[in-house]
Amino acid sequence: VEAAQALLDKLLAQRPRDPELWYQQALCHMRGGTADASEAAAGKAVSLAPRDVKFRLLRGVIRMERGDFQGALEDLREAETLAPRNAEAAMRLSHALAALRRDAEAMEAIERAVALDPDDFEILLRHATLLNEAGRVTEAKAALGRLLTLVPHHPDGLYELARLQSAEENRTVLPEVEAALRKTRSDRDRVLLGFAAARIHGQSGDRKAEARHIAAANAADARQRPHDFAAAEAQCDRILSHFPEGTPLPEVTGGTGSGGPVPIFVLGMMRSGTTLTEQMISAHPAVFGAGELAAAARLTMPQVKGEAGFGAEEAAALARDYRAALPEMPEGTRAFVDKMPANHRLIGYLATALPEARFVHLVRDPRDVALSIWRTHFPAAAMSFTADLEAIAQMANLYRRYMAHWRALFPQRILDVPYEELVQDIEGWSRRIADHCGLDWVPEMAAPEKNPAAVRTASVNQVRQGVHSRSVGAWRQHREALAPFIAALDPALWPELDAG
DSSP, X not given: OHHHHHHHHHHHXXXXXXXHHHHHHHHHXXXXXXXXXXXXXXXXXXXXXXXXXXXXXXXXXXXXXXXOHHHHHHXXXXXXXXXXXXXXXXXXXXXXXHHTTOHHHHHHHHXXXXXXXXXXXXXXHHHHHHHHHTTOHHHHHHHHHHHHHHSTTOHHHHHHHHHHXXXXXXXXXXXXXXXXXXXXXXXXXXXXXXXXXXXXXHHHTOHHHHHHHHHHHHHHHHHHSOOOHHHHHHHHHHHHHXXXXXXXXXXXXXXXXXXXXXXXXXXXXXXXXXXXXXXHHHTSTTEEEOOSOOHHHHHTHHHHXXXXXXXXXXXXXXXXXXXXXXXXXXXXXXXXXXXXXGGGGGHHHHHHHOTTOEEEEEEOOHHHHHHHHHXXXXXXXGGGGGGOHHHHHHHHHXXXXXXXXXXXXXXXXXXXXXXXXXXXXHHHHHHHHHHHTTOOOOGGGGOGGGOOSOOXXXXXXXXXXXXXXXXXXXXXXXXXXXXXXXXXXXXXXXXXXXXX
């Protein structure tokens, strides 16, 4: 990246109006992880050649990676207008529409892409993903079957198919997965194929083979994207320093954007039951399930990076910009759910900027959480810690620090929901959650598995199985594999954990 950047800087000094050079500059910044510079360079290419579809597509992708789905939608709609037979434009558009919860339009867009290029494996994979998220599992498996017919041993296709199929169906897939694992030289493919093999062995009850494949897959993942322990600690210190205990919070008297639907933030550690809880709350007819919105993290980035403070002016801007970034909601919506688990880091900013907001905090045994994380692949860049048990423990310890601090500052705003109790008494807890959120309880809230809304998280298939307690205490069966995680938990932060 450094060598490419040096060459591009030299060429751009000579040819500053060459849109292709700005396009390459944007790609270079993407590889280097500088999102602002990447979008700016792509924007320069667009301004120099506004009718070139390639430049529009790149800026749309960059904006999606930054969580600016409204901006991405503009670029991708324009790209499809400029090139209505461009299958990639329709496929990328489906991503932006899905992120904005415009599910029917997203499905229409991906179906246009399939019609334009029925043999493109990336399009088929995207089609299968959207079908599965919509609960159309049989059709999703058929799309993956077509993909694997076109591209045998495709790691993404095998991984996704193994996640959807029953144990009996997966028996015939295992030899193909293991053959692909033996042949691959790519760590990325080892990750996907390893998790596919682990899933199949786990279904058949072979715990040793399951654990072996999970460990190998996570090791390959950690080699690709090692976790930065020092950066995570420093981030926590910076965020909490904006909200010292005993210091008055910024008073936001205007410009907060209040008056619209009430924000309900469902948060906690990942894999703690946040998807289940969102489905429960959004089953209410006056509540819109917005999914995992990236807006809060994007808009507080200057504070999180230590580039800006947080006073009344910043709080008002956060409220205004956060509401401006929300997806369209049905008429009559009284509240919406933002189910980004990692918003537990940002409660101070959100509670200050949005005084009307409610916070629903899922609390689950961190050992069960760690087991679920360890057995699941999370490809997002911010999820590098999920491939390292000691890193998972560090993030669990930091999460505990965050929540202790926010509870001290906002004791009435945060409702703690113990996962173990929630799955045992879904009606009772749905009533408590409704009351905390200022909602009248409706019976549909006690049957979240019947919620027809699309699910776009790693829990997509579990949440449709109905509420159960089978995973409570499951960590005990994997105590040996989880030993590095358990040893790295801070007992001062987790005094209630027994050794059982």
